[in-house]
Amino acid sequence: MPVRIYGSRALFVPHNRSHTIPIQLLGMVRSFVPPLSNDFHKGMMGRVGVIGGCREYTGAPYYAAISALKLGCDLSYVFCTEGAATAIKSYSPELIVLPYLDGPSASQEIGSWIQRLHVLVIGPGLGRDQQILATTKDIVNLAKQEGLPMVIDADGLHLITEDPSIIHGYKKAILTPNKVEFERLFEKMVGHKPHDTDSVGNVNTLSRKMGNVTIVQKGEDDIISDGDNALVCTAEGSPRRCGGQGDLLAGVLGTFTHWAHMATESNVENATFQAYGPTLCAAYSACLLTKQCNSQAFQIHQRSTTTPDMIHQIQKAFESLFI
Template sequence: MASFNLINKNKLMKIIPKRNPNSHKGQNGKVLVIGGSKEYFGSPALVGLASLRSGSDLCYLLVPRFIAPVIAGYSPDLIVWSYPGDYLNNKIFSILPEIEKKVDCLVIGNGLTKKPRIQHLIREIISSWQKPVIIDADAIMPDLKFKSKEVIFTPHVVEFERLCGCKPSNNISVRAKQVEHFAGLMEATILLKGVIDVVSDGTNTFTNNTGNAGMTVGGTGDTLAGICATFLSQGLKPVEAAAAAAFVNGAAGDSAFVKFCYSLIASDLINELPFVLKTLQNEV
């Protein structure tokens, strides 16, 4: 049984990779986000913007054409690709193999909805995707088959129950053992979000206590997925990427809370990311 390690600043800065000053565009992470639907425009955009603000070089959003112009209007920094329709559909498969060649990792699930036909397509995408993948939000479901050897699930407590078939304990030690157990069974990394986050790949298990009650606002899970994608795309092991992302997302939430208290929104976290990351580097 692994011990449960609390993530702190010193551990974090040993994990986060140092950037090569001679690197060029694309060498510090290329992230793809598959998300969005007629109901949910903002979710994939939050993932993408958080990814960029946490240090990825490029972020591509692959979304239904119905919402693509709106998402492109959020920021000129997002590269928005689209396929016909207003929800995820089979047309995505005509372009996905070529897109996979261009990127380092995938985030899937944000804003896709839980419609049965969409859930079926999500399963199909994940079963054929071979590069690192973060499975979030509407993509979190039991009995997924995946080819990738680097998989991160990012559930909250309700999604964890859906994924694993049991409720996470309120006792943090028991909860950590649950996460560790199911991560080992799935041969994946699980980042269970909560007042104290728990991250495990079945062997290495971490807890994180950054963050605050203001982060119950919608979208903070999207920002977490984007940060996690950056670290994963830069070559961190899945459990390291997830642990680092949990700390940084919570720290950004704490920084935003000082300014906005319970009025903070997810985009406030994104705006705090440069400050948080710079402060961490200066302190360690």
């Protein structure tokens, strides 16, 4: 079996494209997923905060927050604008919805919650309002001061592309650009378009330019790099592309990120986990689970598949991969 070298690690993959999941990577994920236990109390498995949701976009923060909860975090918060709050509350009573994002003291109000959270997911449904983007920049800075892991997606990536210094060198951050978002950020940081024939090299280059922030370039194959090492998730999804799949990925990545950092603190002994570290391992796990949800939902709904169909598959997908 030929070997592709990504960064300083070797990942064994078939020469032609394959959907086979390397057994060592499945073992890596299983090593840091916490077991269910009667000894745990509410909050230990994760308190995830989603920064996003405006009058125009209420579905995206809901998808991210409910996906984080369905994967297994204990509490899921949405910090949104006042105009989005009622709609998001109506989607699910399970979410804690806080309409602070466009208030006169938004940074202070949301900042007071940051110490209670384990991870932030920034960007789903955020919109492009300049005042809200300025508030979000303040929130990112507060989260960095607290050492809080962050997943940055959607309009959060627009903010980073405008001012990459916000997140430069913060190694607890994971950026999740799609093809277009990746190209914009790459051109901003590198000065030219990505190379057509070196997808993994492009992601490695961008990560290094960002100060070794972890990058997840979403696509048919998801490419994940921290600038030193890379993983490629080649699992099979489906040909259906509906809005909201990236929000599901961002949400489950929030929960996986907390679990991976928890495992680092408890010195998980899995060699692959230790080799790649918490951000790459969490990102690979989220990509794999999202593709499995997409595949399972498509088998049932085919062309009619939408993101809620995928969310309903989270537990079955988790069991099929990691149990």
